[in-house]
Amino acid sequence: MMVSCCGLITSQKEPVPLKSVEVELEVKDHVATVVSTLNYHNQEDKPLEAVFVFPLPGDAAVCHFSATVGQTEIVAEVKEKQRAREEYDDALSSGQQAFLLEESEQSPDVFSLSVGSLPPGESASIRLEYVTELAVQADEGLRFLLPAVLNPRYQPQGSNVQVTSVPASLVPYTLSFSARVSSPRPVSKVESSSPLDPLQYLNTEQTQATVKLAAGHKFDRDVELLIYYKDAHQPSAVVEAGQASSQPGSLMGDSVVMLSLYPEFPQAVMSSVASSGEFVFLLDRSGSMHGERIKNARDTLLLLLKSLPLGCYFNIYSFGSSFEHIFPKSEDYNQKTMEEALKKVEEMEANLGGTEILEPLKHIYRQPSIPNQPRQLFVFTDGEVGNTKEVINLVKQNSASHRCFSFGIGEGASSALINGLAKEGGGHAQFITGADRMQPKVMQSLRFALQPSVGDVSVKWDLPSGVSVTALSPPIAALFQGQRSLVYAQFTGQSSEASEGCVTVAYSLAGHPSQTQLHFSLKPAEDSGLTVHRLAARTVIRSLEMQVREPGGQEDAGGKKKVVDLSVQSGVSSVFTAFIAVNKSNSEAIQGPLLRRAIPTPSEHSSSLGHKLCWCISGLPPLCSFPCCHVTSRVNRDVYIFTLISSSESCRPKQPPRDPLLQLVSLQKASGCWLLDPHLAAALGKTSEEVEKPKPASQDVWATILALIWLHGFKMDAQEEWELLAMKAVSWLRAQKASLVTECVEAGNALLGCNVQKDAVGL
Numbered sequence: 001m002m003v004s005c006c007g008l009i010t011s012q013k014e015p016v017p018l019k020s021v022e023v024e025l026e027v028k029d030h031v032a033t034v035v036s037t038l039n040y041h042n043q044e045d046k047p048l049e050a051v052f053v054f055p056l057p058g059d060a061a062v063c064h065f066s067a068t069v070g071q072t073e074i075v076a077e078v079k080e081k082q083r084a085r086e087e088y089d090d091a092l093s094s095g096q097q098a099f100l101l102e103e104s105e106q107s108p109d110v111f112s113l114s115v116g117s118l119p120p121g122e123s124a125s126i127r128l129e130y131v132t133e134l135a136v137q138a139d140e141g142l143r144f145l146l147p148a149v150l151n152p153r154y155q156p157q158g159s160n161v162q163v164t165s166v167p168a169s170l171v172p173y174t175l176s177f178s179a180r181v182s183s184p185r186p187v188s189k190v191e192s193s194s195p196l197d198p199l200q201y202l203n204t205e206q207t208q209a210t211v212k213l214a215a216g217h218k219f220d221r222d223v224e225l226l227i228y229y230k231d232a233h234q235p236s237a238v239v240e241a242g243q244a245s246s247q248p249g250s251l252m253g254d255s256v257v258m259l260s261l262y263p264e265f266p267q268a269v270m271s272s273v274a275s276s277g278e279f280v281f282l283l284d285r286s287g288s289m290h291g292e293r294i295k296n297a298r299d300t301l302l303l304l305l306k307s308l309p310l311g312c313y314f315n316i317y318s319f320g321s322s323f324e325h326i327f328p329k330s331e332d333y334n335q336k337t338m339e340e341a342l343k344k345v346e347e348m349e350a351n352l353g354g355t356e357i358l359e360p361l362k363h364i365y366r367q368p369s370i371p372n373q374p375r376q377l378f379v380f381t382d383g384e385v386g387n388t389k390e391v392i393n394l395v396k397q398n399s400a401s402h403r404c405f406s407f408g409i410g411e412g413a414s415s416a417l418i419n420g421l422a423k424e425g426g427g428h429a430q431f432i433t434g435a436d437r438m439q440p441k442v443m444q445s446l447r448f449a450l451q452p453s454v455g456d457v458s459v460k461w462d463l464p465s466g467v468s469v470t471a472l473s474p475p476i477a478a479l480f481q482g483q484r485s486l487v488y489a490q491f492t493g494q495s496s497e498a499s500e501g502c503v504t505v506a507y508s509l510a511g512h513p514s515q516t517q518l519h520f521s522l523k524p525a526e527d528s529g530l531t532v533h534r535l536a537a538r539t540v541i542r543s544l545e546m547q548v549r550e551p552g553g554q555e556d557a558g559g560k561k562k563v564v565d566l567s568v569q570s571g572v573s574s575v576f577t578a579f580i581a582v583n584k585s586n587s588e589a590i591q592g593p594l595l596r597r598a599i600p601t602p603s604e605h606s607s608s609l610g611h612k613l614c615w616c617i618s619g620l621p622p623l624c625s626f627p628c629c630h631v632t633s634r635v636n637r638d639v640y641i642f643t644l645i646s647s648s649e650s651c652r653p654k655q656p657p658r659d660p661l662l663q664l665v666s667l668q669k670a671s672g673c674w675l676l677d678p679h680l681a682a683a684l685g686k687t688s689e690e691v692e693k694p695k696p697a698s699q700d701v702w703a704t705i706l707a708l709i710w711l712h713g714f715k716m717d718a719q720e721e722w723e724l725l726a727m728k729a730v731s732w733l734r735a736q737k738a739s740l741v742t743e744c745v746e747a748g749n750a751l752l753g754c755n756v757q758k759d760a761v762g763l
Contacts (some may be wrong), residue, residue: 017050018173019044019117023146025179027227030484031238031531032261034060038126042118042356049092050115055147057132058109058416061531061538061572063230064129065579067099067115069122074446076101076581078568086577092116092581099126102578107388108542109147109416127548130259131531131538135429136484137235138720140443141191141226143416143431146259148175148222165719177223186230193224224433233484234258234525237503237520239491240532251537252570256472257486261505263479263516269452269509275309277449278330278373280364283356284381284409286320289350293409296438297380299662301345304378306668307446307724308333314340316542322353323360329367335670335689342666349455358394365398375402376449378442379421383413392420396546399477403427403453405445409438424546425452426478430690439721446724452510453477459487462493462502467522472536474543479507490537492523499523505606537570660685661715661722664707669727672732676703684710684752694751699718701736704729705744706752706760713754730762 022037042048056062063649065076079087095115104110118124134142134201150575181187186206190199195214213223241256242734246253273663281304301316308314308363313330314337326344357379369375385391395404404425408418422429428448430441457476461469479485485505499522506515520722548559560576567574594599658666662681666673674680676699681691684706692733695702708729711722733741745758 014702017048017115018052019279020176023175023177023223025146025177025225026142027134027142027144027179027181027183028531029183030142030233031131031535032134033131033531034129034146035350036128038128039123040115040118040126040398042120047120047656048118050118052113052115054111054113055412056108056111056130057145057147058107058414058419059538059542060109060130060132061128061534062101062103062111062128062579063534063570063572064127065099065101067097067126067581067583068127069097069583072583073584074581074585076579076584078573078577079580080564081578081691082567082575084580086581087582088114090117092507094178097124097579097583098297099124101128101573102576103573103575105389105575106386107414107416108575109388131534133486134227137226137397137501138430140232141228144179145431146223146225146227146731147415148179148217152350160255172336175216175217175223177217178210179212179225180208180210182208183229188228188230189601190228191226193221212476219715222433233260233262235516236690237518239520239522239524239534240530241524243530243533246569249492250569251472251528251540251566252533255491255534257489257491257520257523258535259489259503259520260519261485261487262482263505263507265451265481265509265514266512269512275311276373277309277368278313278375279304279308279314279449280314280356280375281316282360282364282377282378282379283316283318283348284320284355285318285348285350285352286355286382287350287353288355288382289409291350292508293382293702294348294350296432297409298345298348299659300380300438300442301445302342302662302666303721303725304606305338305341305345305729306665308338308670309444309450310334313370314341316345316350317360317364318348319355319357319360320350321354322354322434323351323356323363323683325363331372333670338670346575349584355381355386357381357391358387360395361391365394365401368641369401374453377402377404377425377427378407378445378449379404379414380407381417382409383415383417385390385414385417388417388420390412390545391417392424393546396424398500403449403478405449406430407438407442407445409694423477426604427518428478428480428483437721440718443721443724448480448483451481454507454509456728457505457507460504460506461489462504463499464489464497464499464522466494467491467501472540474539476505479505488532488539490536493673514631534570535570537566537572541566541570541572541574582754624676661711661718665722665725666708668707668729672704672728672730673730674703674707675700679709686751690751694747696747697738698736698742700743701733701738701741702748704733705741705761705763706748709745709752709754709756711754712761713749713752727762733763 006660007198018038019041021038024035026033042051067074076099084100086096088100095117099116100169102112113126115124115126134144137143150503181190184207187209188195190209190211194217197214199210200210203209217223237257238260239255242255248254252277281301283301285294289297290664310333312333314333315330316326326341335485356756364377394729402425405420405427406418406421408415408429411433413431417432419429428445432438432444448757457479458472459476463469470492472490476485500519501522502517502519504515504517506513516746544563548556548563563574563576567577573579660683666681667683669675676691678688680703681688684691691706708726711726715722741763742758745761746755749755
């Protein structure tokens, strides 16, 4: 049934029982521990069950869950999911309080928290803890993201999952956030897209600092922190002692090491950019990409197409509820095909409906590979799909034939999807949020794609006698210059004499054997608790989960049991387990019919202008807003769920004048040169006569040198965006064996009012 009106649909305007969320973050070097406290209060005159569906980072290891009611603290246990649900239902039906935390079966970055039988006037405080590694950004910053926005995930046809969401302006609970950062190296700065109170240093060496989110955070964005240390990242190893109460020989009972490696490739190899490859761009054109997002994507495709090397192949796919391609198959990159592609890119709008990414991916993988042209896939999406695991599995099955580079656009992009695509596809993931420019991040990934691919990666351990090693991480699929690779391993046994180990990562780079080596102490680190063990357990659990779901859709029972056993042993959540806490201390059963409340999650799209909001009365929506809740035992409960239906009038704003950089770039030819014409003169801010008059060399050489001088003279702040296309221009000039280059550079500087040196341009 279509609902003609839009806005929040509910039977009555009930009060929402979640009152506040407090988040404390502790960052040690590049590992984050996050403690979230959710405070509930039942203001109604009947007992209440509250259900809250919320996002977490896709690679987080959730390792603690407890509830405090009055003076009683109940610590949850990890149990097999079906058993945990049955315990929860049994507790509620016998009038006890119970708390259930479970991970979505579709996507590991969505969780559901059920707070059951909260008596009238009662408060409860839920404490949730997780650990995660922080990703290294292009500018050496470490990125922490607290997902506050859960956009409605687009469900493939035939699926019936619902996630409740409301516009950010109507979120009825508050968020407070504080962070403590410590590292062996000084903390130079902490930045955020949200307003922060000033950074406070805790010691004179500036190796410890605290920072807080300024009061009044609006739930229209995720909370992103970028942490910068004084020195560049160095290879390191952290050894953590096992848990005394766990069995020696088990993952939790033995020592575990976390290696952070930053491979440095030889300069000779790095300076040679590949001139072959099949570059396939897959662009999300679903409705949620409207406005600034699709405009940014069009500008980025312009830069990408201008930066591709002659001699490669390319194609552009776009998708929504259906998908389109520019060419039936990948075409040779030349002036004609580039112009044809750019013309179609200019016309692209966010008008293809939902987010069905699986079918275009299947189509791309069915295309035969082109000999000696390694396939590089670039995926741009705001990452709001419901079948995340299915999509990632498909990429994994095809990982031998391509590399996948992924870009999450906007607030609420699924970290599980974006990171999973790159991890399983041997590529690199980037997130573009807030006021970030998409172009520098995408061009960094293109540089990675043009780097020679690394093959035959092996990890060799040299340990004292009596100590054996078990690898916990999957084999390293990809290495990129200066990018961190993490390796987890378990050490069994002890050595009486030597206390040092050595690890060597060997690989072949463009046919040359190469290696990175690290010596480290086997002495366990102080005060690391069990953080490294939990991250290692999460790594093993995620690998096993991928294997359990076989391509035919059948579950491997033995693999599932391994996941459940490790999840229970380590206390880290998985898709097959859940945290369950039952308050057995309240001797009196809670009386009265149980009301159920779904707590709304902020949704970014719903807060944009053009959405009308109104209250509508409707019949009861589906019983549960979470994919894995079973319904049978909950039929006697009243259920009220907040949902959002949005409608926005499509009105196309007038096109603003084009960025001068993009104007100049759009005039470059596929070969790398520029032509001397009125369009170039206008892009340089000159008349045709002014540009034509000096002309010390042939027209195209003079035009190309002018463009390079303008880039170096006026756009050095955006160099990473145009660096590759400038290299292509320099290669073209060298191939022309152009004379009078010095005179051209001097005349160009005089004309444009610059002072660019010939060697700075690369000539």
